[in-house]
Amino acid sequence: MASTPLAARGAGAGSPRRSLRASSPRYGEKIIKGLLFTCAALAVAVTAAIVINLFVPTIEFFSEVPVVDFVTGTLWAPRIGEGAFGIWPLVMGTSYIVGVGLLISVPIGLLSAIYMSEYARPRVRRVIKPVLEVLEGIPTVAFGVFGLLFVTPFLQDLLPFLPWEGVFSLGVAGLLVGLLIVPLVASVSDDALRSVPAGLREGAYALGASKLRVTLRVAFPAAISGIIAAIVLGASRAVGETMIVLLVAGAGNPRIQWNPFAHGQAMTSYIAGVSTGDIPHSGLDYSTMFVVGALLFSLTLVMNMLAIRLVRRFREVYE
Amino acid sequence: MVTDEKKTLGVGGSRLAVAGARAATERMLTARSGTDRVVSGGFGALMFLALGLAVLTIVSLLCWAIVYGWPRFDANLVFGYPTTAFREETGFRPAIIGSLLVIAGVIVLIVPLGVGAATYLEEYADQSRWYNRVIELNVQNLAGVPSIVFGLLGVAYIVRGPLSLGFVALAGSLTLALLVLPTVILAAREAIRAVPQSIRQASLALGATQWQTIWRQVLPAARPGILTGVILAVARAFGEAAPLLLVGAVTFMQFDPTLTSRYTTLPVMVYDYATRAQEEFRVVAAAGVVVMLALVLLVNSVAVWLRNRYEQKW
Numbered sequence: 194m195a196s197t198p199l200a201a202r203g204a205g206a207g208s209p210r211r212s213l214r215a216s217s218p219r220y221g222e223k224i225i226k227g228l229l230f231t232c233a234a235l236a237v238a239v240t241a242a243i244v245i246n247l248f249v250p251t252i253e254f255f256s257e258v259p260v261v262d263f264v265t266g267t268l269w270a271p272r273i274g275e276g277a278f279g280i281w282p283l284v285m286g287t288s289y290i291v292g293v294g295l296l297i298s299v300p301i302g303l304l305s306a307i308y309m310s311e312y313a314r315p316r317v318r319r320v321i322k323p324v325l326e327v328l329e330g331i332p333t334v335a336f337g338v339f340g341l342l343f344v345t346p347f348l349q350d351l352l353p354f355l356p357w358e359g360v361f362s363l364g365v366a367g368l369l370v371g372l373l374i375v376p377l378v379a380s381v382s383d384d385a386l387r388s389v390p391a392g393l394r395e396g397a398y399a400l401g402a403s404k405l406r407v408t409l410r411v412a413f414p415a416a417i418s419g420i421i422a423a424i425v426l427g428a429s430r431a432v433g434e435t436m437i438v439l440l441v442a443g444a445g446n447p448r449i450q451w452n453p454f455a456h457g458q459a460m461t462s463y464i465a466g467v468s469t470g471d472i473p474h475s476g477l478d479y480s481t482m483f484v485v486g487a488l489l490f491s492l493t494l495v496m497n498m499l500a501i502r503l504v505r506r507f508r509e510v511y512e
Numbered sequence: 513m514v515t516d517e518k519k520t521l522g523v524g525g526s527r528l529a530v531a532g533a534r535a536a537t538e539r540m541l542t543a544r545s546g547t548d549r550v551v552s553g554g555f556g557a558l559m560f561l562a563l564g565l566a567v568l569t570i571v572s573l574l575c576w577a578i579v580y581g582w583p584r585f586d587a588n589l590v591f592g593y594p595t596t597a598f599r600e601e602t603g604f605r606p607a608i609i610g611s612l613l614v615i616a617g618v619i620v621l622i623v624p625l626g627v628g629a630a631t632y633l634e635e636y637a638d639q640s641r642w643y644n645r646v647i648e649l650n651v652q653n654l655a656g657v658p659s660i661v662f663g664l665l666g667v668a669y670i671v672r673g674p675l676s677l678g679f680v681a682l683a684g685s686l687t688l689a690l691l692v693l694p695t696v697i698l699a700a701r702e703a704i705r706a707v708p709q710s711i712r713q714a715s716l717a718l719g720a721t722q723w724q725t726i727w728r729q730v731l732p733a734a735r736p737g738i739l740t741g742v743i744l745a746v747a748r749a750f751g752e753a754a755p756l757l758l759v760g761a762v763t764f765m766q767f768d769p770t771l772t773s774r775y776t777t778l779p780v781m782v783y784d785y786a787t788r789a790q791e792e793f794r795v796v797a798a799a800g801v802v803v804m805l806a807l808v809l810l811v812n813s814v815a816v817w818l819r820n821r822y823e824q825k826w
Contacts, residue, residue, distance in 0.1 A: 222723050225723050229629070232625050232632060234647060235625060235693075236629065239690055240653065246664060246669060247661070301562040301566060302562075304559045304562035307559065308559040308560075312559070324566070328569065330809075331570070331808065332751025332752075332805075333751065333753070334751065334779040334804070335751075335782075335801045337783070339577065341787075342786065342797070343576045343580070372565075372569045405555060429656055433657070433660070435659065435753075435754035439783075464660050464758070465660060465663075465758070468667070468757055494653060
């Protein structure tokens with residue numbers, strides 16, 4: 194900005210007006226910004242790599258195996274004879290895990306969240322939160338070993354009348370996965386309940402409602418989209434869990450069966466099971482890993498996006 | 513008027529009136545009818561039961577592992593090599609060294625990349641640009657991808673494919689780093705976001721450039737939060753076994769691994785021992801579980817302590 198001598202003299206304090214722009218082009222700053230952008234863009238690169246990695250073998254797979262067979266088949270035996278590639282046994286295995294897992298984690302997680310946000314004294318809450326964080330940080334291998342070597346035999350002794358089959362059990366795997374995701378469900382639900390404005394609750398109290406009524410009929414419905422997001426996130430985590438399912442439910446032949454106490458294979462344990470044998474370098478066998486992986490990735494992607502959208506809508510309404 | 517009532521009732525009388533009013537309000541707000549009270553009590557009991565189950569899980573896991581693995585709490589557990597010949601002396605030594613190597617690699621990778629990405633997203637990115645929104649969306653999605661998918665990525669692109677590192681510890685580090693990177697980015701973003709604008713503005717007002725402000729003011733202020741996030745991510749990476757199974761962690765090796773050799777880690781080896789038929793191996797697996805839990809608990813406690821001690825209230 195050019196300053197005339199007249200303006201300078203007229204400025205009173207005597208200092209000439211300076212331009213607000215930097216005196217040099219600051220190339221270093223631009224380079225640094227570029228470097229940092231590269232770090233951030235890595236996230237996009239990784240997602241792209243995952244997508245390519247999973248879907249290119251999938252396309253090759255479907256050039257050899259008809260999609261109809263895959264989607265409607267009820268036998269998954271890639272290495273036997275001509276190979277059977279029906280996806281339903283694996284999907285059923287995963288569904289059992291998710292179903293039992295949610296059955297365990299939703300009541301426990303929601304009740305814990307309601308207790309922490311509505312009833313607990315601040316001191317109790319300060320103790321419970323770290324305990325739940327510890328539960329979340331336990332390595333899944335530990336859960337798996339615990340399930341295989343203790344929980345399954347224990348339950349088999351405790352309830353011998355149930356239709357157990359051998360040392361592996363889908364149901365027990367689901368139970369442990371459920372316990373694993375309790376902290377996730379509890380913390381997201383807790384956030385949702387705490388975000389409900391105090392005015393809603395206070396209005397209900399002012400009208401004479403009891404504490405239980407306020408909790409169940411005012412706070413809970415107001416936080417419902419956050420709670421659904423918690424459930425969806427928990428389900429997504431359960432779908433992706435590998436080690437517990439591998440150790441407790443077994444890595445053997447997947448099959449369609451309706452007994453939740455027997456062994457079974459899920460999508461995740463199938464992928465891990467294939468790789469602990471000899472990993473072939475190519476061929477249909479190899480591609481099956483990626484096809485199942487692609488299905489897994491798509492499922493969790495859809496669930497996570499749904500949960501993010503629910504949380505965002507919830508935050509918009511109340512903040 | 514209150515003062516008139518005080519004069520007529522006296523001090524004791526007005527205290528009685530207040531107590532009476534309080535009791536009446538409390539009775540209004542607590543359970544009214546008999547059923548309401550029963551349901552309230554029942555609900556409370558259910559909640560305690562729920563929390564109790566969660567706590568019981570951790571406690572029973574720990575107790576079982578300690579009791580079952582007790583015979584093997586000796587020096588060989590940590591320093592001995594795995595052996596099938598002398599089953600009572602089999603140990604975890606290559607796995608522990610392998611875990612340390614892999615974790616070191618993970619830390620070296622995630623700190624610059626994670627903090628760099630978080631800095632860009634918080635300080636430089638213009639939200640109205642589409643590419644910045646795409647980056648944010650990707651980070652959020654990656655945080656929820658199952659760990660075994662990262663294993664598939666590793667086996668196809670890091671072990672074979674473009675990077676072709678082979679089944680070595682470095683490949684394992686890279687795979688795990690990609691897995692926990694979104695967590696680090698999210699934690700670092702929170703930490704950087706918590707630094708108040710006044711610090712940045714004061715620095716800029718004194719003539720610093722944007723990078724000088726970030727490097728000398730914002731990042732040091734955000735250091736505790738970033739550190740906590742990194743530690744928690746490392747604890748998570750330490751416990752992961754599924755992606756490493758795909759990326760070549762052998763389950764049974766009898767020599768010390770290096771960064772460029774075949775390798776194994778503690779969770780993978782525990783998995784292997786647990787699936788063997790002989791009793792001694794299972795006992796060792798339980799002892800290994802105790803070691804893992806102790807390490808994870810230690811690391812998490814350090815992170816929580818750091819967070820509580822150095823958390824700054826602006």
